[in-house]
Amino acid sequence: MLNLDRRGSNIRARAVRLDRNADRRITLAGLALAAGFVGAAVVVALAGYAASTAAAPAWWLPLHLAMAGAAGTAIAAVMPFFSAALVAAPPAAVPVRVGALALIALGTTFVASRAVAAAGPLPVAGGVAYLGGALLLGWATLTPLRRALGPSRPVVAFAYAAALADVLAGATLATFFVAGWLPVVERWAVLKPVHAWLNLLGFLALAIGGTLLHLLPTVLGTRIVPRASAAVAVGGLAAGAPLVALGFLITGGPGPAADLLARAGAISSLLGAAALAWHAVEVFGARGRWTTDPGWHRMATGGLVAAVGWFAVAVLVAAARVLAAGTTPAGWRLEDVLAPLAVGWALQALVAAWTHLLPSIGPGGPPEHARQRTRLGRWATGRLAALNTGAALLALGIPTGTGAFTAAGGGLVVLALGASLALAAGAVGDVRKLRAAADR
Numbered sequence: 001m002l003n004l005d006r007r008g009s010n011i012r013a014r015a016v017r018l019d020r021n022a023d024r025r026i027t028l029a030g031l032a033l034a035a036g037f038v039g040a041a042v043v044v045a046l047a048g049y050a051a052s053t054a055a056a057p058a059w060w061l062p063l064h065l066a067m068a069g070a071a072g073t074a075i076a077a078v079m080p081f082f083s084a085a086l087v088a089a090p091p092a093a094v095p096v097r098v099g100a101l102a103l104i105a106l107g108t109t110f111v112a113s114r115a116v117a118a119a120g121p122l123p124v125a126g127g128v129a130y131l132g133g134a135l136l137l138g139w140a141t142l143t144p145l146r147r148a149l150g151p152s153r154p155v156v157a158f159a160y161a162a163a164l165a166d167v168l169a170g171a172t173l174a175t176f177f178v179a180g181w182l183p184v185v186e187r188w189a190v191l192k193p194v195h196a197w198l199n200l201l202g203f204l205a206l207a208i209g210g211t212l213l214h215l216l217p218t219v220l221g222t223r224i225v226p227r228a229s230a231a232v233a234v235g236g237l238a239a240g241a242p243l244v245a246l247g248f249l250i251t252g253g254p255g256p257a258a259d260l261l262a263r264a265g266a267i268s269s270l271l272g273a274a275a276l277a278w279h280a281v282e283v284f285g286a287r288g289r290w291t292t293d294p295g296w297h298r299m300a301t302g303g304l305v306a307a308v309g310w311f312a313v314a315v316l317v318a319a320a321r322v323l324a325a326g327t328t329p330a331g332w333r334l335e336d337v338l339a340p341l342a343v344g345w346a347l348q349a350l351v352a353a354w355t356h357l358l359p360s361i362g363p364g365g366p367p368e369h370a371r372q373r374t375r376l377g378r379w380a381t382g383r384l385a386a387l388n389t390g391a392a393l394l395a396l397g398i399p400t401g402t403g404a405f406t407a408a409g410g411g412l413v414v415l416a417l418g419a420s421l422a423l424a425a426g427a428v429g430d431v432r433k434l435r436a437a438a439d440r
Helices: 021-051 060-086 094-115 122-149 154-178 182-186 188-220 230-249 258-283 294-325 334-361 364-378 378-402 402-440
Strands: 003-005 008-016
Touching: 003 060, 021 094, 021 258, 021 334, 021 402, 060 094, 060 122, 060 154, 060 188, 060 334, 060 378, 094 122, 094 258, 122 154, 154 182, 154 188, 188 230, 188 258, 188 294, 188 378, 188 402, 230 258, 258 294, 294 334, 294 364, 294 378, 334 364, 334 378, 334 402, 364 402
Parallel strands: none
Antiparallel strands: 003 008
């Protein structure tokens, strides 16, 4: 490919080799790591629920495995890949890509050890490792944008940059907490919503939402075109979480200025979530008509569209608390948004993304990819129904403490995620089987 660099009246051309093979392998390895964290989160959640009696099950560990682990490693895998692909730029160096993935995965694992032993160096080391991984992720994501050979994507680039700023702030705060730094530990009841908004409704919202701006049109078979809804979505989400966080942070408690900032942030996040939902509606209206692999297309399309809907629900619930209670302790409650945000939004988007990406960028040729699409599309309607019905039951059961809803919803979610993980593992095995058969 040719990059033309005009300086004065001289035009210099230099050949740029866009070798994306290593980038694809790293992306797939990251998605495999993310799937492993999904499995771990499911096992831990089941064990915690089985061990609980009168008390509610402990959600901290499975939530961190799902969001910091599964969603975090998936973002570290796909965000640099897409940022380079969108602008036709050479990808980041392999050590940077691998380092970001490794540090985020190890950081999550070490922080998770806090559930077993709260004291000790591992959780602190995990927080530092996660921060290092986020810095490398920023390098891997933003550096290719400076070497763009194709059209720039400023809205997506801004979404990714804002997401990285949010996670650096939110993870730093959590690292100070696990390190036992007294100013943070003493105020953790106030600072916990800061951490949650920056990481869940800032980092994950912008990273996944920014990716959907181009992944959703690709999956739906339509052109990636600039839309006002995309700019409003990114702008609203980028401003919302920091404003809410600042409101909780500035006074250490409720107050007129703090409440004003937090409520302004909540309204901004609501506008961003509504705009993202409208963007999905616009893209869905312009979708192509697929004539092959209906199950595969249904799983990827249905999962991404449903995920956007659940995200709007989660932001509505979280913002409503801030609008009603301001920066008082009642302004944040994890149980209210756990199911919509973790299950309906993040995990469903992850399953839909790997459903689309595995046959699209994975190893093998047309025969292997065709077999993968067939396998990944099995029971698509049933898996989507189970996952979304389960998320709805959990969204009712967890906040209200209704055990029957929680148990039924959890069972459906485990069934859907377990089937999706098994099918993904089988799709990877299909490549090996067909290659082995060809070698014989």
